[in-house]
Amino acid sequence: MSSEALAQLTVATPSPGAAAGEVRCAGTWTVHALAELEPRLASVPWPGEGEIVIDASGISMLDTSGAWLLHRTIGELAARGCTARMQGLRPEFASLLELIASREIPADVPVARPRGRLERLGRHAWAGAVGSVGYFAFVGESFTALLRSLRHPGRLRWRPILHNVQTAGVAALPITGLLSFLMGIVIAYQGADQLQRFGANIFVADLVGLAMLRELSPLLTAIIIAGRSGSAYTAQIGTMKVTEEIDALRTIGITPQELLVLPKVLALIIVLPLLTVYTDVTGVFGGMVMARFKLDVSFDVFVDRLDEAISLSSYWTGLIKAPVFAMIIALVGCYRGFHVTGSAESVGEQTTMSVVQSIFLVIVTDALFSVVFLWLDL
Numbered sequence: 001m002s003s004e005a006l007a008q009l010t011v012a013t014p015s016p017g018a019a020a021g022e023v024r025c026a027g028t029w030t031v032h033a034l035a036e037l038e039p040r041l042a043s044v045p046w047p048g049e050g051e052i053v054i055d056a057s058g059i060s061m062l063d064t065s066g067a068w069l070l071h072r073t074i075g076e077l078a079a080r081g082c083t084a085r086m087q088g089l090r091p092e093f094a095s096l097l098e099l100i101a102s103r104e105i106p107a108d109v110p111v112a113r114p115r116g117r118l119e120r121l122g123r124h125a126w127a128g129a130v131g132s133v134g135y136f137a138f139v140g141e142s143f144t145a146l147l148r149s150l151r152h153p154g155r156l157r158w159r160p161i162l163h164n165v166q167t168a169g170v171a172a173l174p175i176t177g178l179l180s181f182l183m184g185i186v187i188a189y190q191g192a193d194q195l196q197r198f199g200a201n202i203f204v205a206d207l208v209g210l211a212m213l214r215e216l217s218p219l220l221t222a223i224i225i226a227g228r229s230g231s232a233y234t235a236q237i238g239t240m241k242v243t244e245e246i247d248a249l250r251t252i253g254i255t256p257q258e259l260l261v262l263p264k265v266l267a268l269i270i271v272l273p274l275l276t277v278y279t280d281v282t283g284v285f286g287g288m289v290m291a292r293f294k295l296d297v298s299f300d301v302f303v304d305r306l307d308e309a310i311s312l313s314s315y316w317t318g319l320i321k322a323p324v325f326a327m328i329i330a331l332v333g334c335y336r337g338f339h340v341t342g343s344a345e346s347v348g349e350q351t352t353m354s355v356v357q358s359i360f361l362v363i364v365t366d367a368l369f370s371v372v373f374l375w376l377d378l
Contacts, residue, residue, distance in 0.1 A: 021050065026058025029066030041073055052077055057088025067096045138335045142265065145257035160263035161270075168229040168264075169271030173278065176224050180212070180279035183220060184286025187211050192294045201295040205305035208287030213310060214318045217279040219366055222325035225272060226358035230333035233264055234354040237337025238347040246338075261334045268326035276322040280315075317378050321369055325362050332358045 023044075029037070054070070062070075070086075077084040089097070115123070149155045191207045237260055240246050246256050284306065291297040336354035340346045 022053045022055060024055045024058060025070075026060075028061035029059055029069065030061055030063045031065035034065055034069060037069060041069070051083045051085060054084055054086045055088050056086060056093070059089065059093060062090075062093040062096060064096065064100070067093070067100045071097060071100045135332075135335055138338070139331055142257050142261050142331060142334075145255060146262055146265075149258060149262060155258060156266075157259060157263055160259070161267050164264050164267030165271055167232075168225065168267055169275060172225065172228060172271075172275060175228070176221055176275055176279050177282045179224060180217060180220060180283040181286040183216055184208055184212060184283035184288075185290045187216075187283075188287040188290035189294060192290070196295065201291075201297055202301065202305050203309075204287065204291045204295055204297060205302050206309040208284055208291070209306045209310045210314060212283035212287070213280050213315050215366070217283055218276045218318050218321040218325065219362070221272065221275050221279050221322070222329060222362045223359055225268070225275070225326075226329045226333075226362060227355050229268065230329045230358045231351045231355050233330065233333030234337040234340075234351045235347055236260075237334055238340030238350055241338065241340045242342055242344070242347065256338075260337075261330075264334060265327060265330040268330045269323050272326035272329075273319055273322040276319055280318070313378050317369075317373055321366065324365060324369075328361050328365060329358045332361065 027033070054074070056070070059066075074084040074086070086094075086097075188204050188208050191204055192201075195201050195204055195207075237246070237256075240260075246260075249256055249259060288299055288302045291302055292299065333354045336350040336357070340350045
């Protein structure tokens with residue numbers, strides 16, 4: 001159906017003795033008719049002044065596009081000095097036209113000037129400071145809930161804790177073990193050429209052992225868990241907030257921190273050290289395999305040298321980082337989940353921010369650990 005059949009526009013110019021001109025609108029004024037109506041309206045020889053009567057009694061259908069076109073035409077006539085008077089419009093169409101008029105942005109609204117670099121920097125810094133205060137407040141609320149639960153152990157929800165242990169720990173064994181194994185292979189392979197030049201093949205055990213146990217195993221495991229479990233925490237809590245389940249929990253007297261945050265934090269504190277020990281083993285085993293094929297260092301010789309190269313303090317300096325990393329990942333993931341607004345897009349944005357901030361804070365904390373261990377000569 002063409003736009004000619006959808007809408008009609010008839011213009012009756014005023015006679016020399018008449019007081020007003022008349023425009024008769026008929027048919028269906030919808031988005032499909034805009035392509036035909038706009039040029040016809042633009043070609044109308046409107047008078048420079050006087051009253052124009054718009055007879056809309058023949059309009060059988062009107063949508064937002066048609067109402068906007070009528071409103072724009074009335075505004076253009078007013079700008080020319082004419083007085084436009086609408087008559088015969090159905091009540092429901094008149095309501096739509098009033099809604100369009102109420103949503104119009106005035107032409108004299110000042111346009112916001114572009115922000116300078118210094119202003120943008122200041123706004124970002126202020127937003128970061130406000131976000132940091134909010135995060136520390138959330139951490140304080142979570143630890144208050146933890147102390148309250150420790151005073152009353154019956155408040156601890158063991159079933160959610162064990163469920164999170166299974167999802168964040170047991171289910172993560174394949175991916176963490178595989179990546180750690182490959183990381184051990186890479187470290188041994190990269191060091192093999194340099195060690196062969198000096199005939200120091202046996203020291204590949206020192207390289208792989210110290211690198212994996214002190215730094216790479218806890219850091220790599222934390223990064224994997226941040227991308228795997230931290231993002232899941234944000235998505236879960238964010239979805240619950242979108243569906244107003246968190247408001248329902250507060251209504252029935254259940255603190256979200258006790259039901260949603262503490263089980264996740266406690267579960268990660270339990271499983272991340274265990275996963276770190278597991279990745280220590282798989283990473284060293286990957287280095288042993290590469291040392292066997294690249295440097296002709298047997299497994300027995302590798303293990304004997306590893307026992308001499310790795311002290312107990314080196315092992316604990318890597319393992320002690322894991323609970324701290326676990327708290328950072330769980331708290332950031334839950335905090336970002338509570339900041340989701342009422343849309344699916346916000347869930348994705350906060351999930352991305354959760355992963356980025358968790359990994360950033362984990363790396364910063366690892367650097368602080370290195371400085372502290374240097375001061376302590378560990």
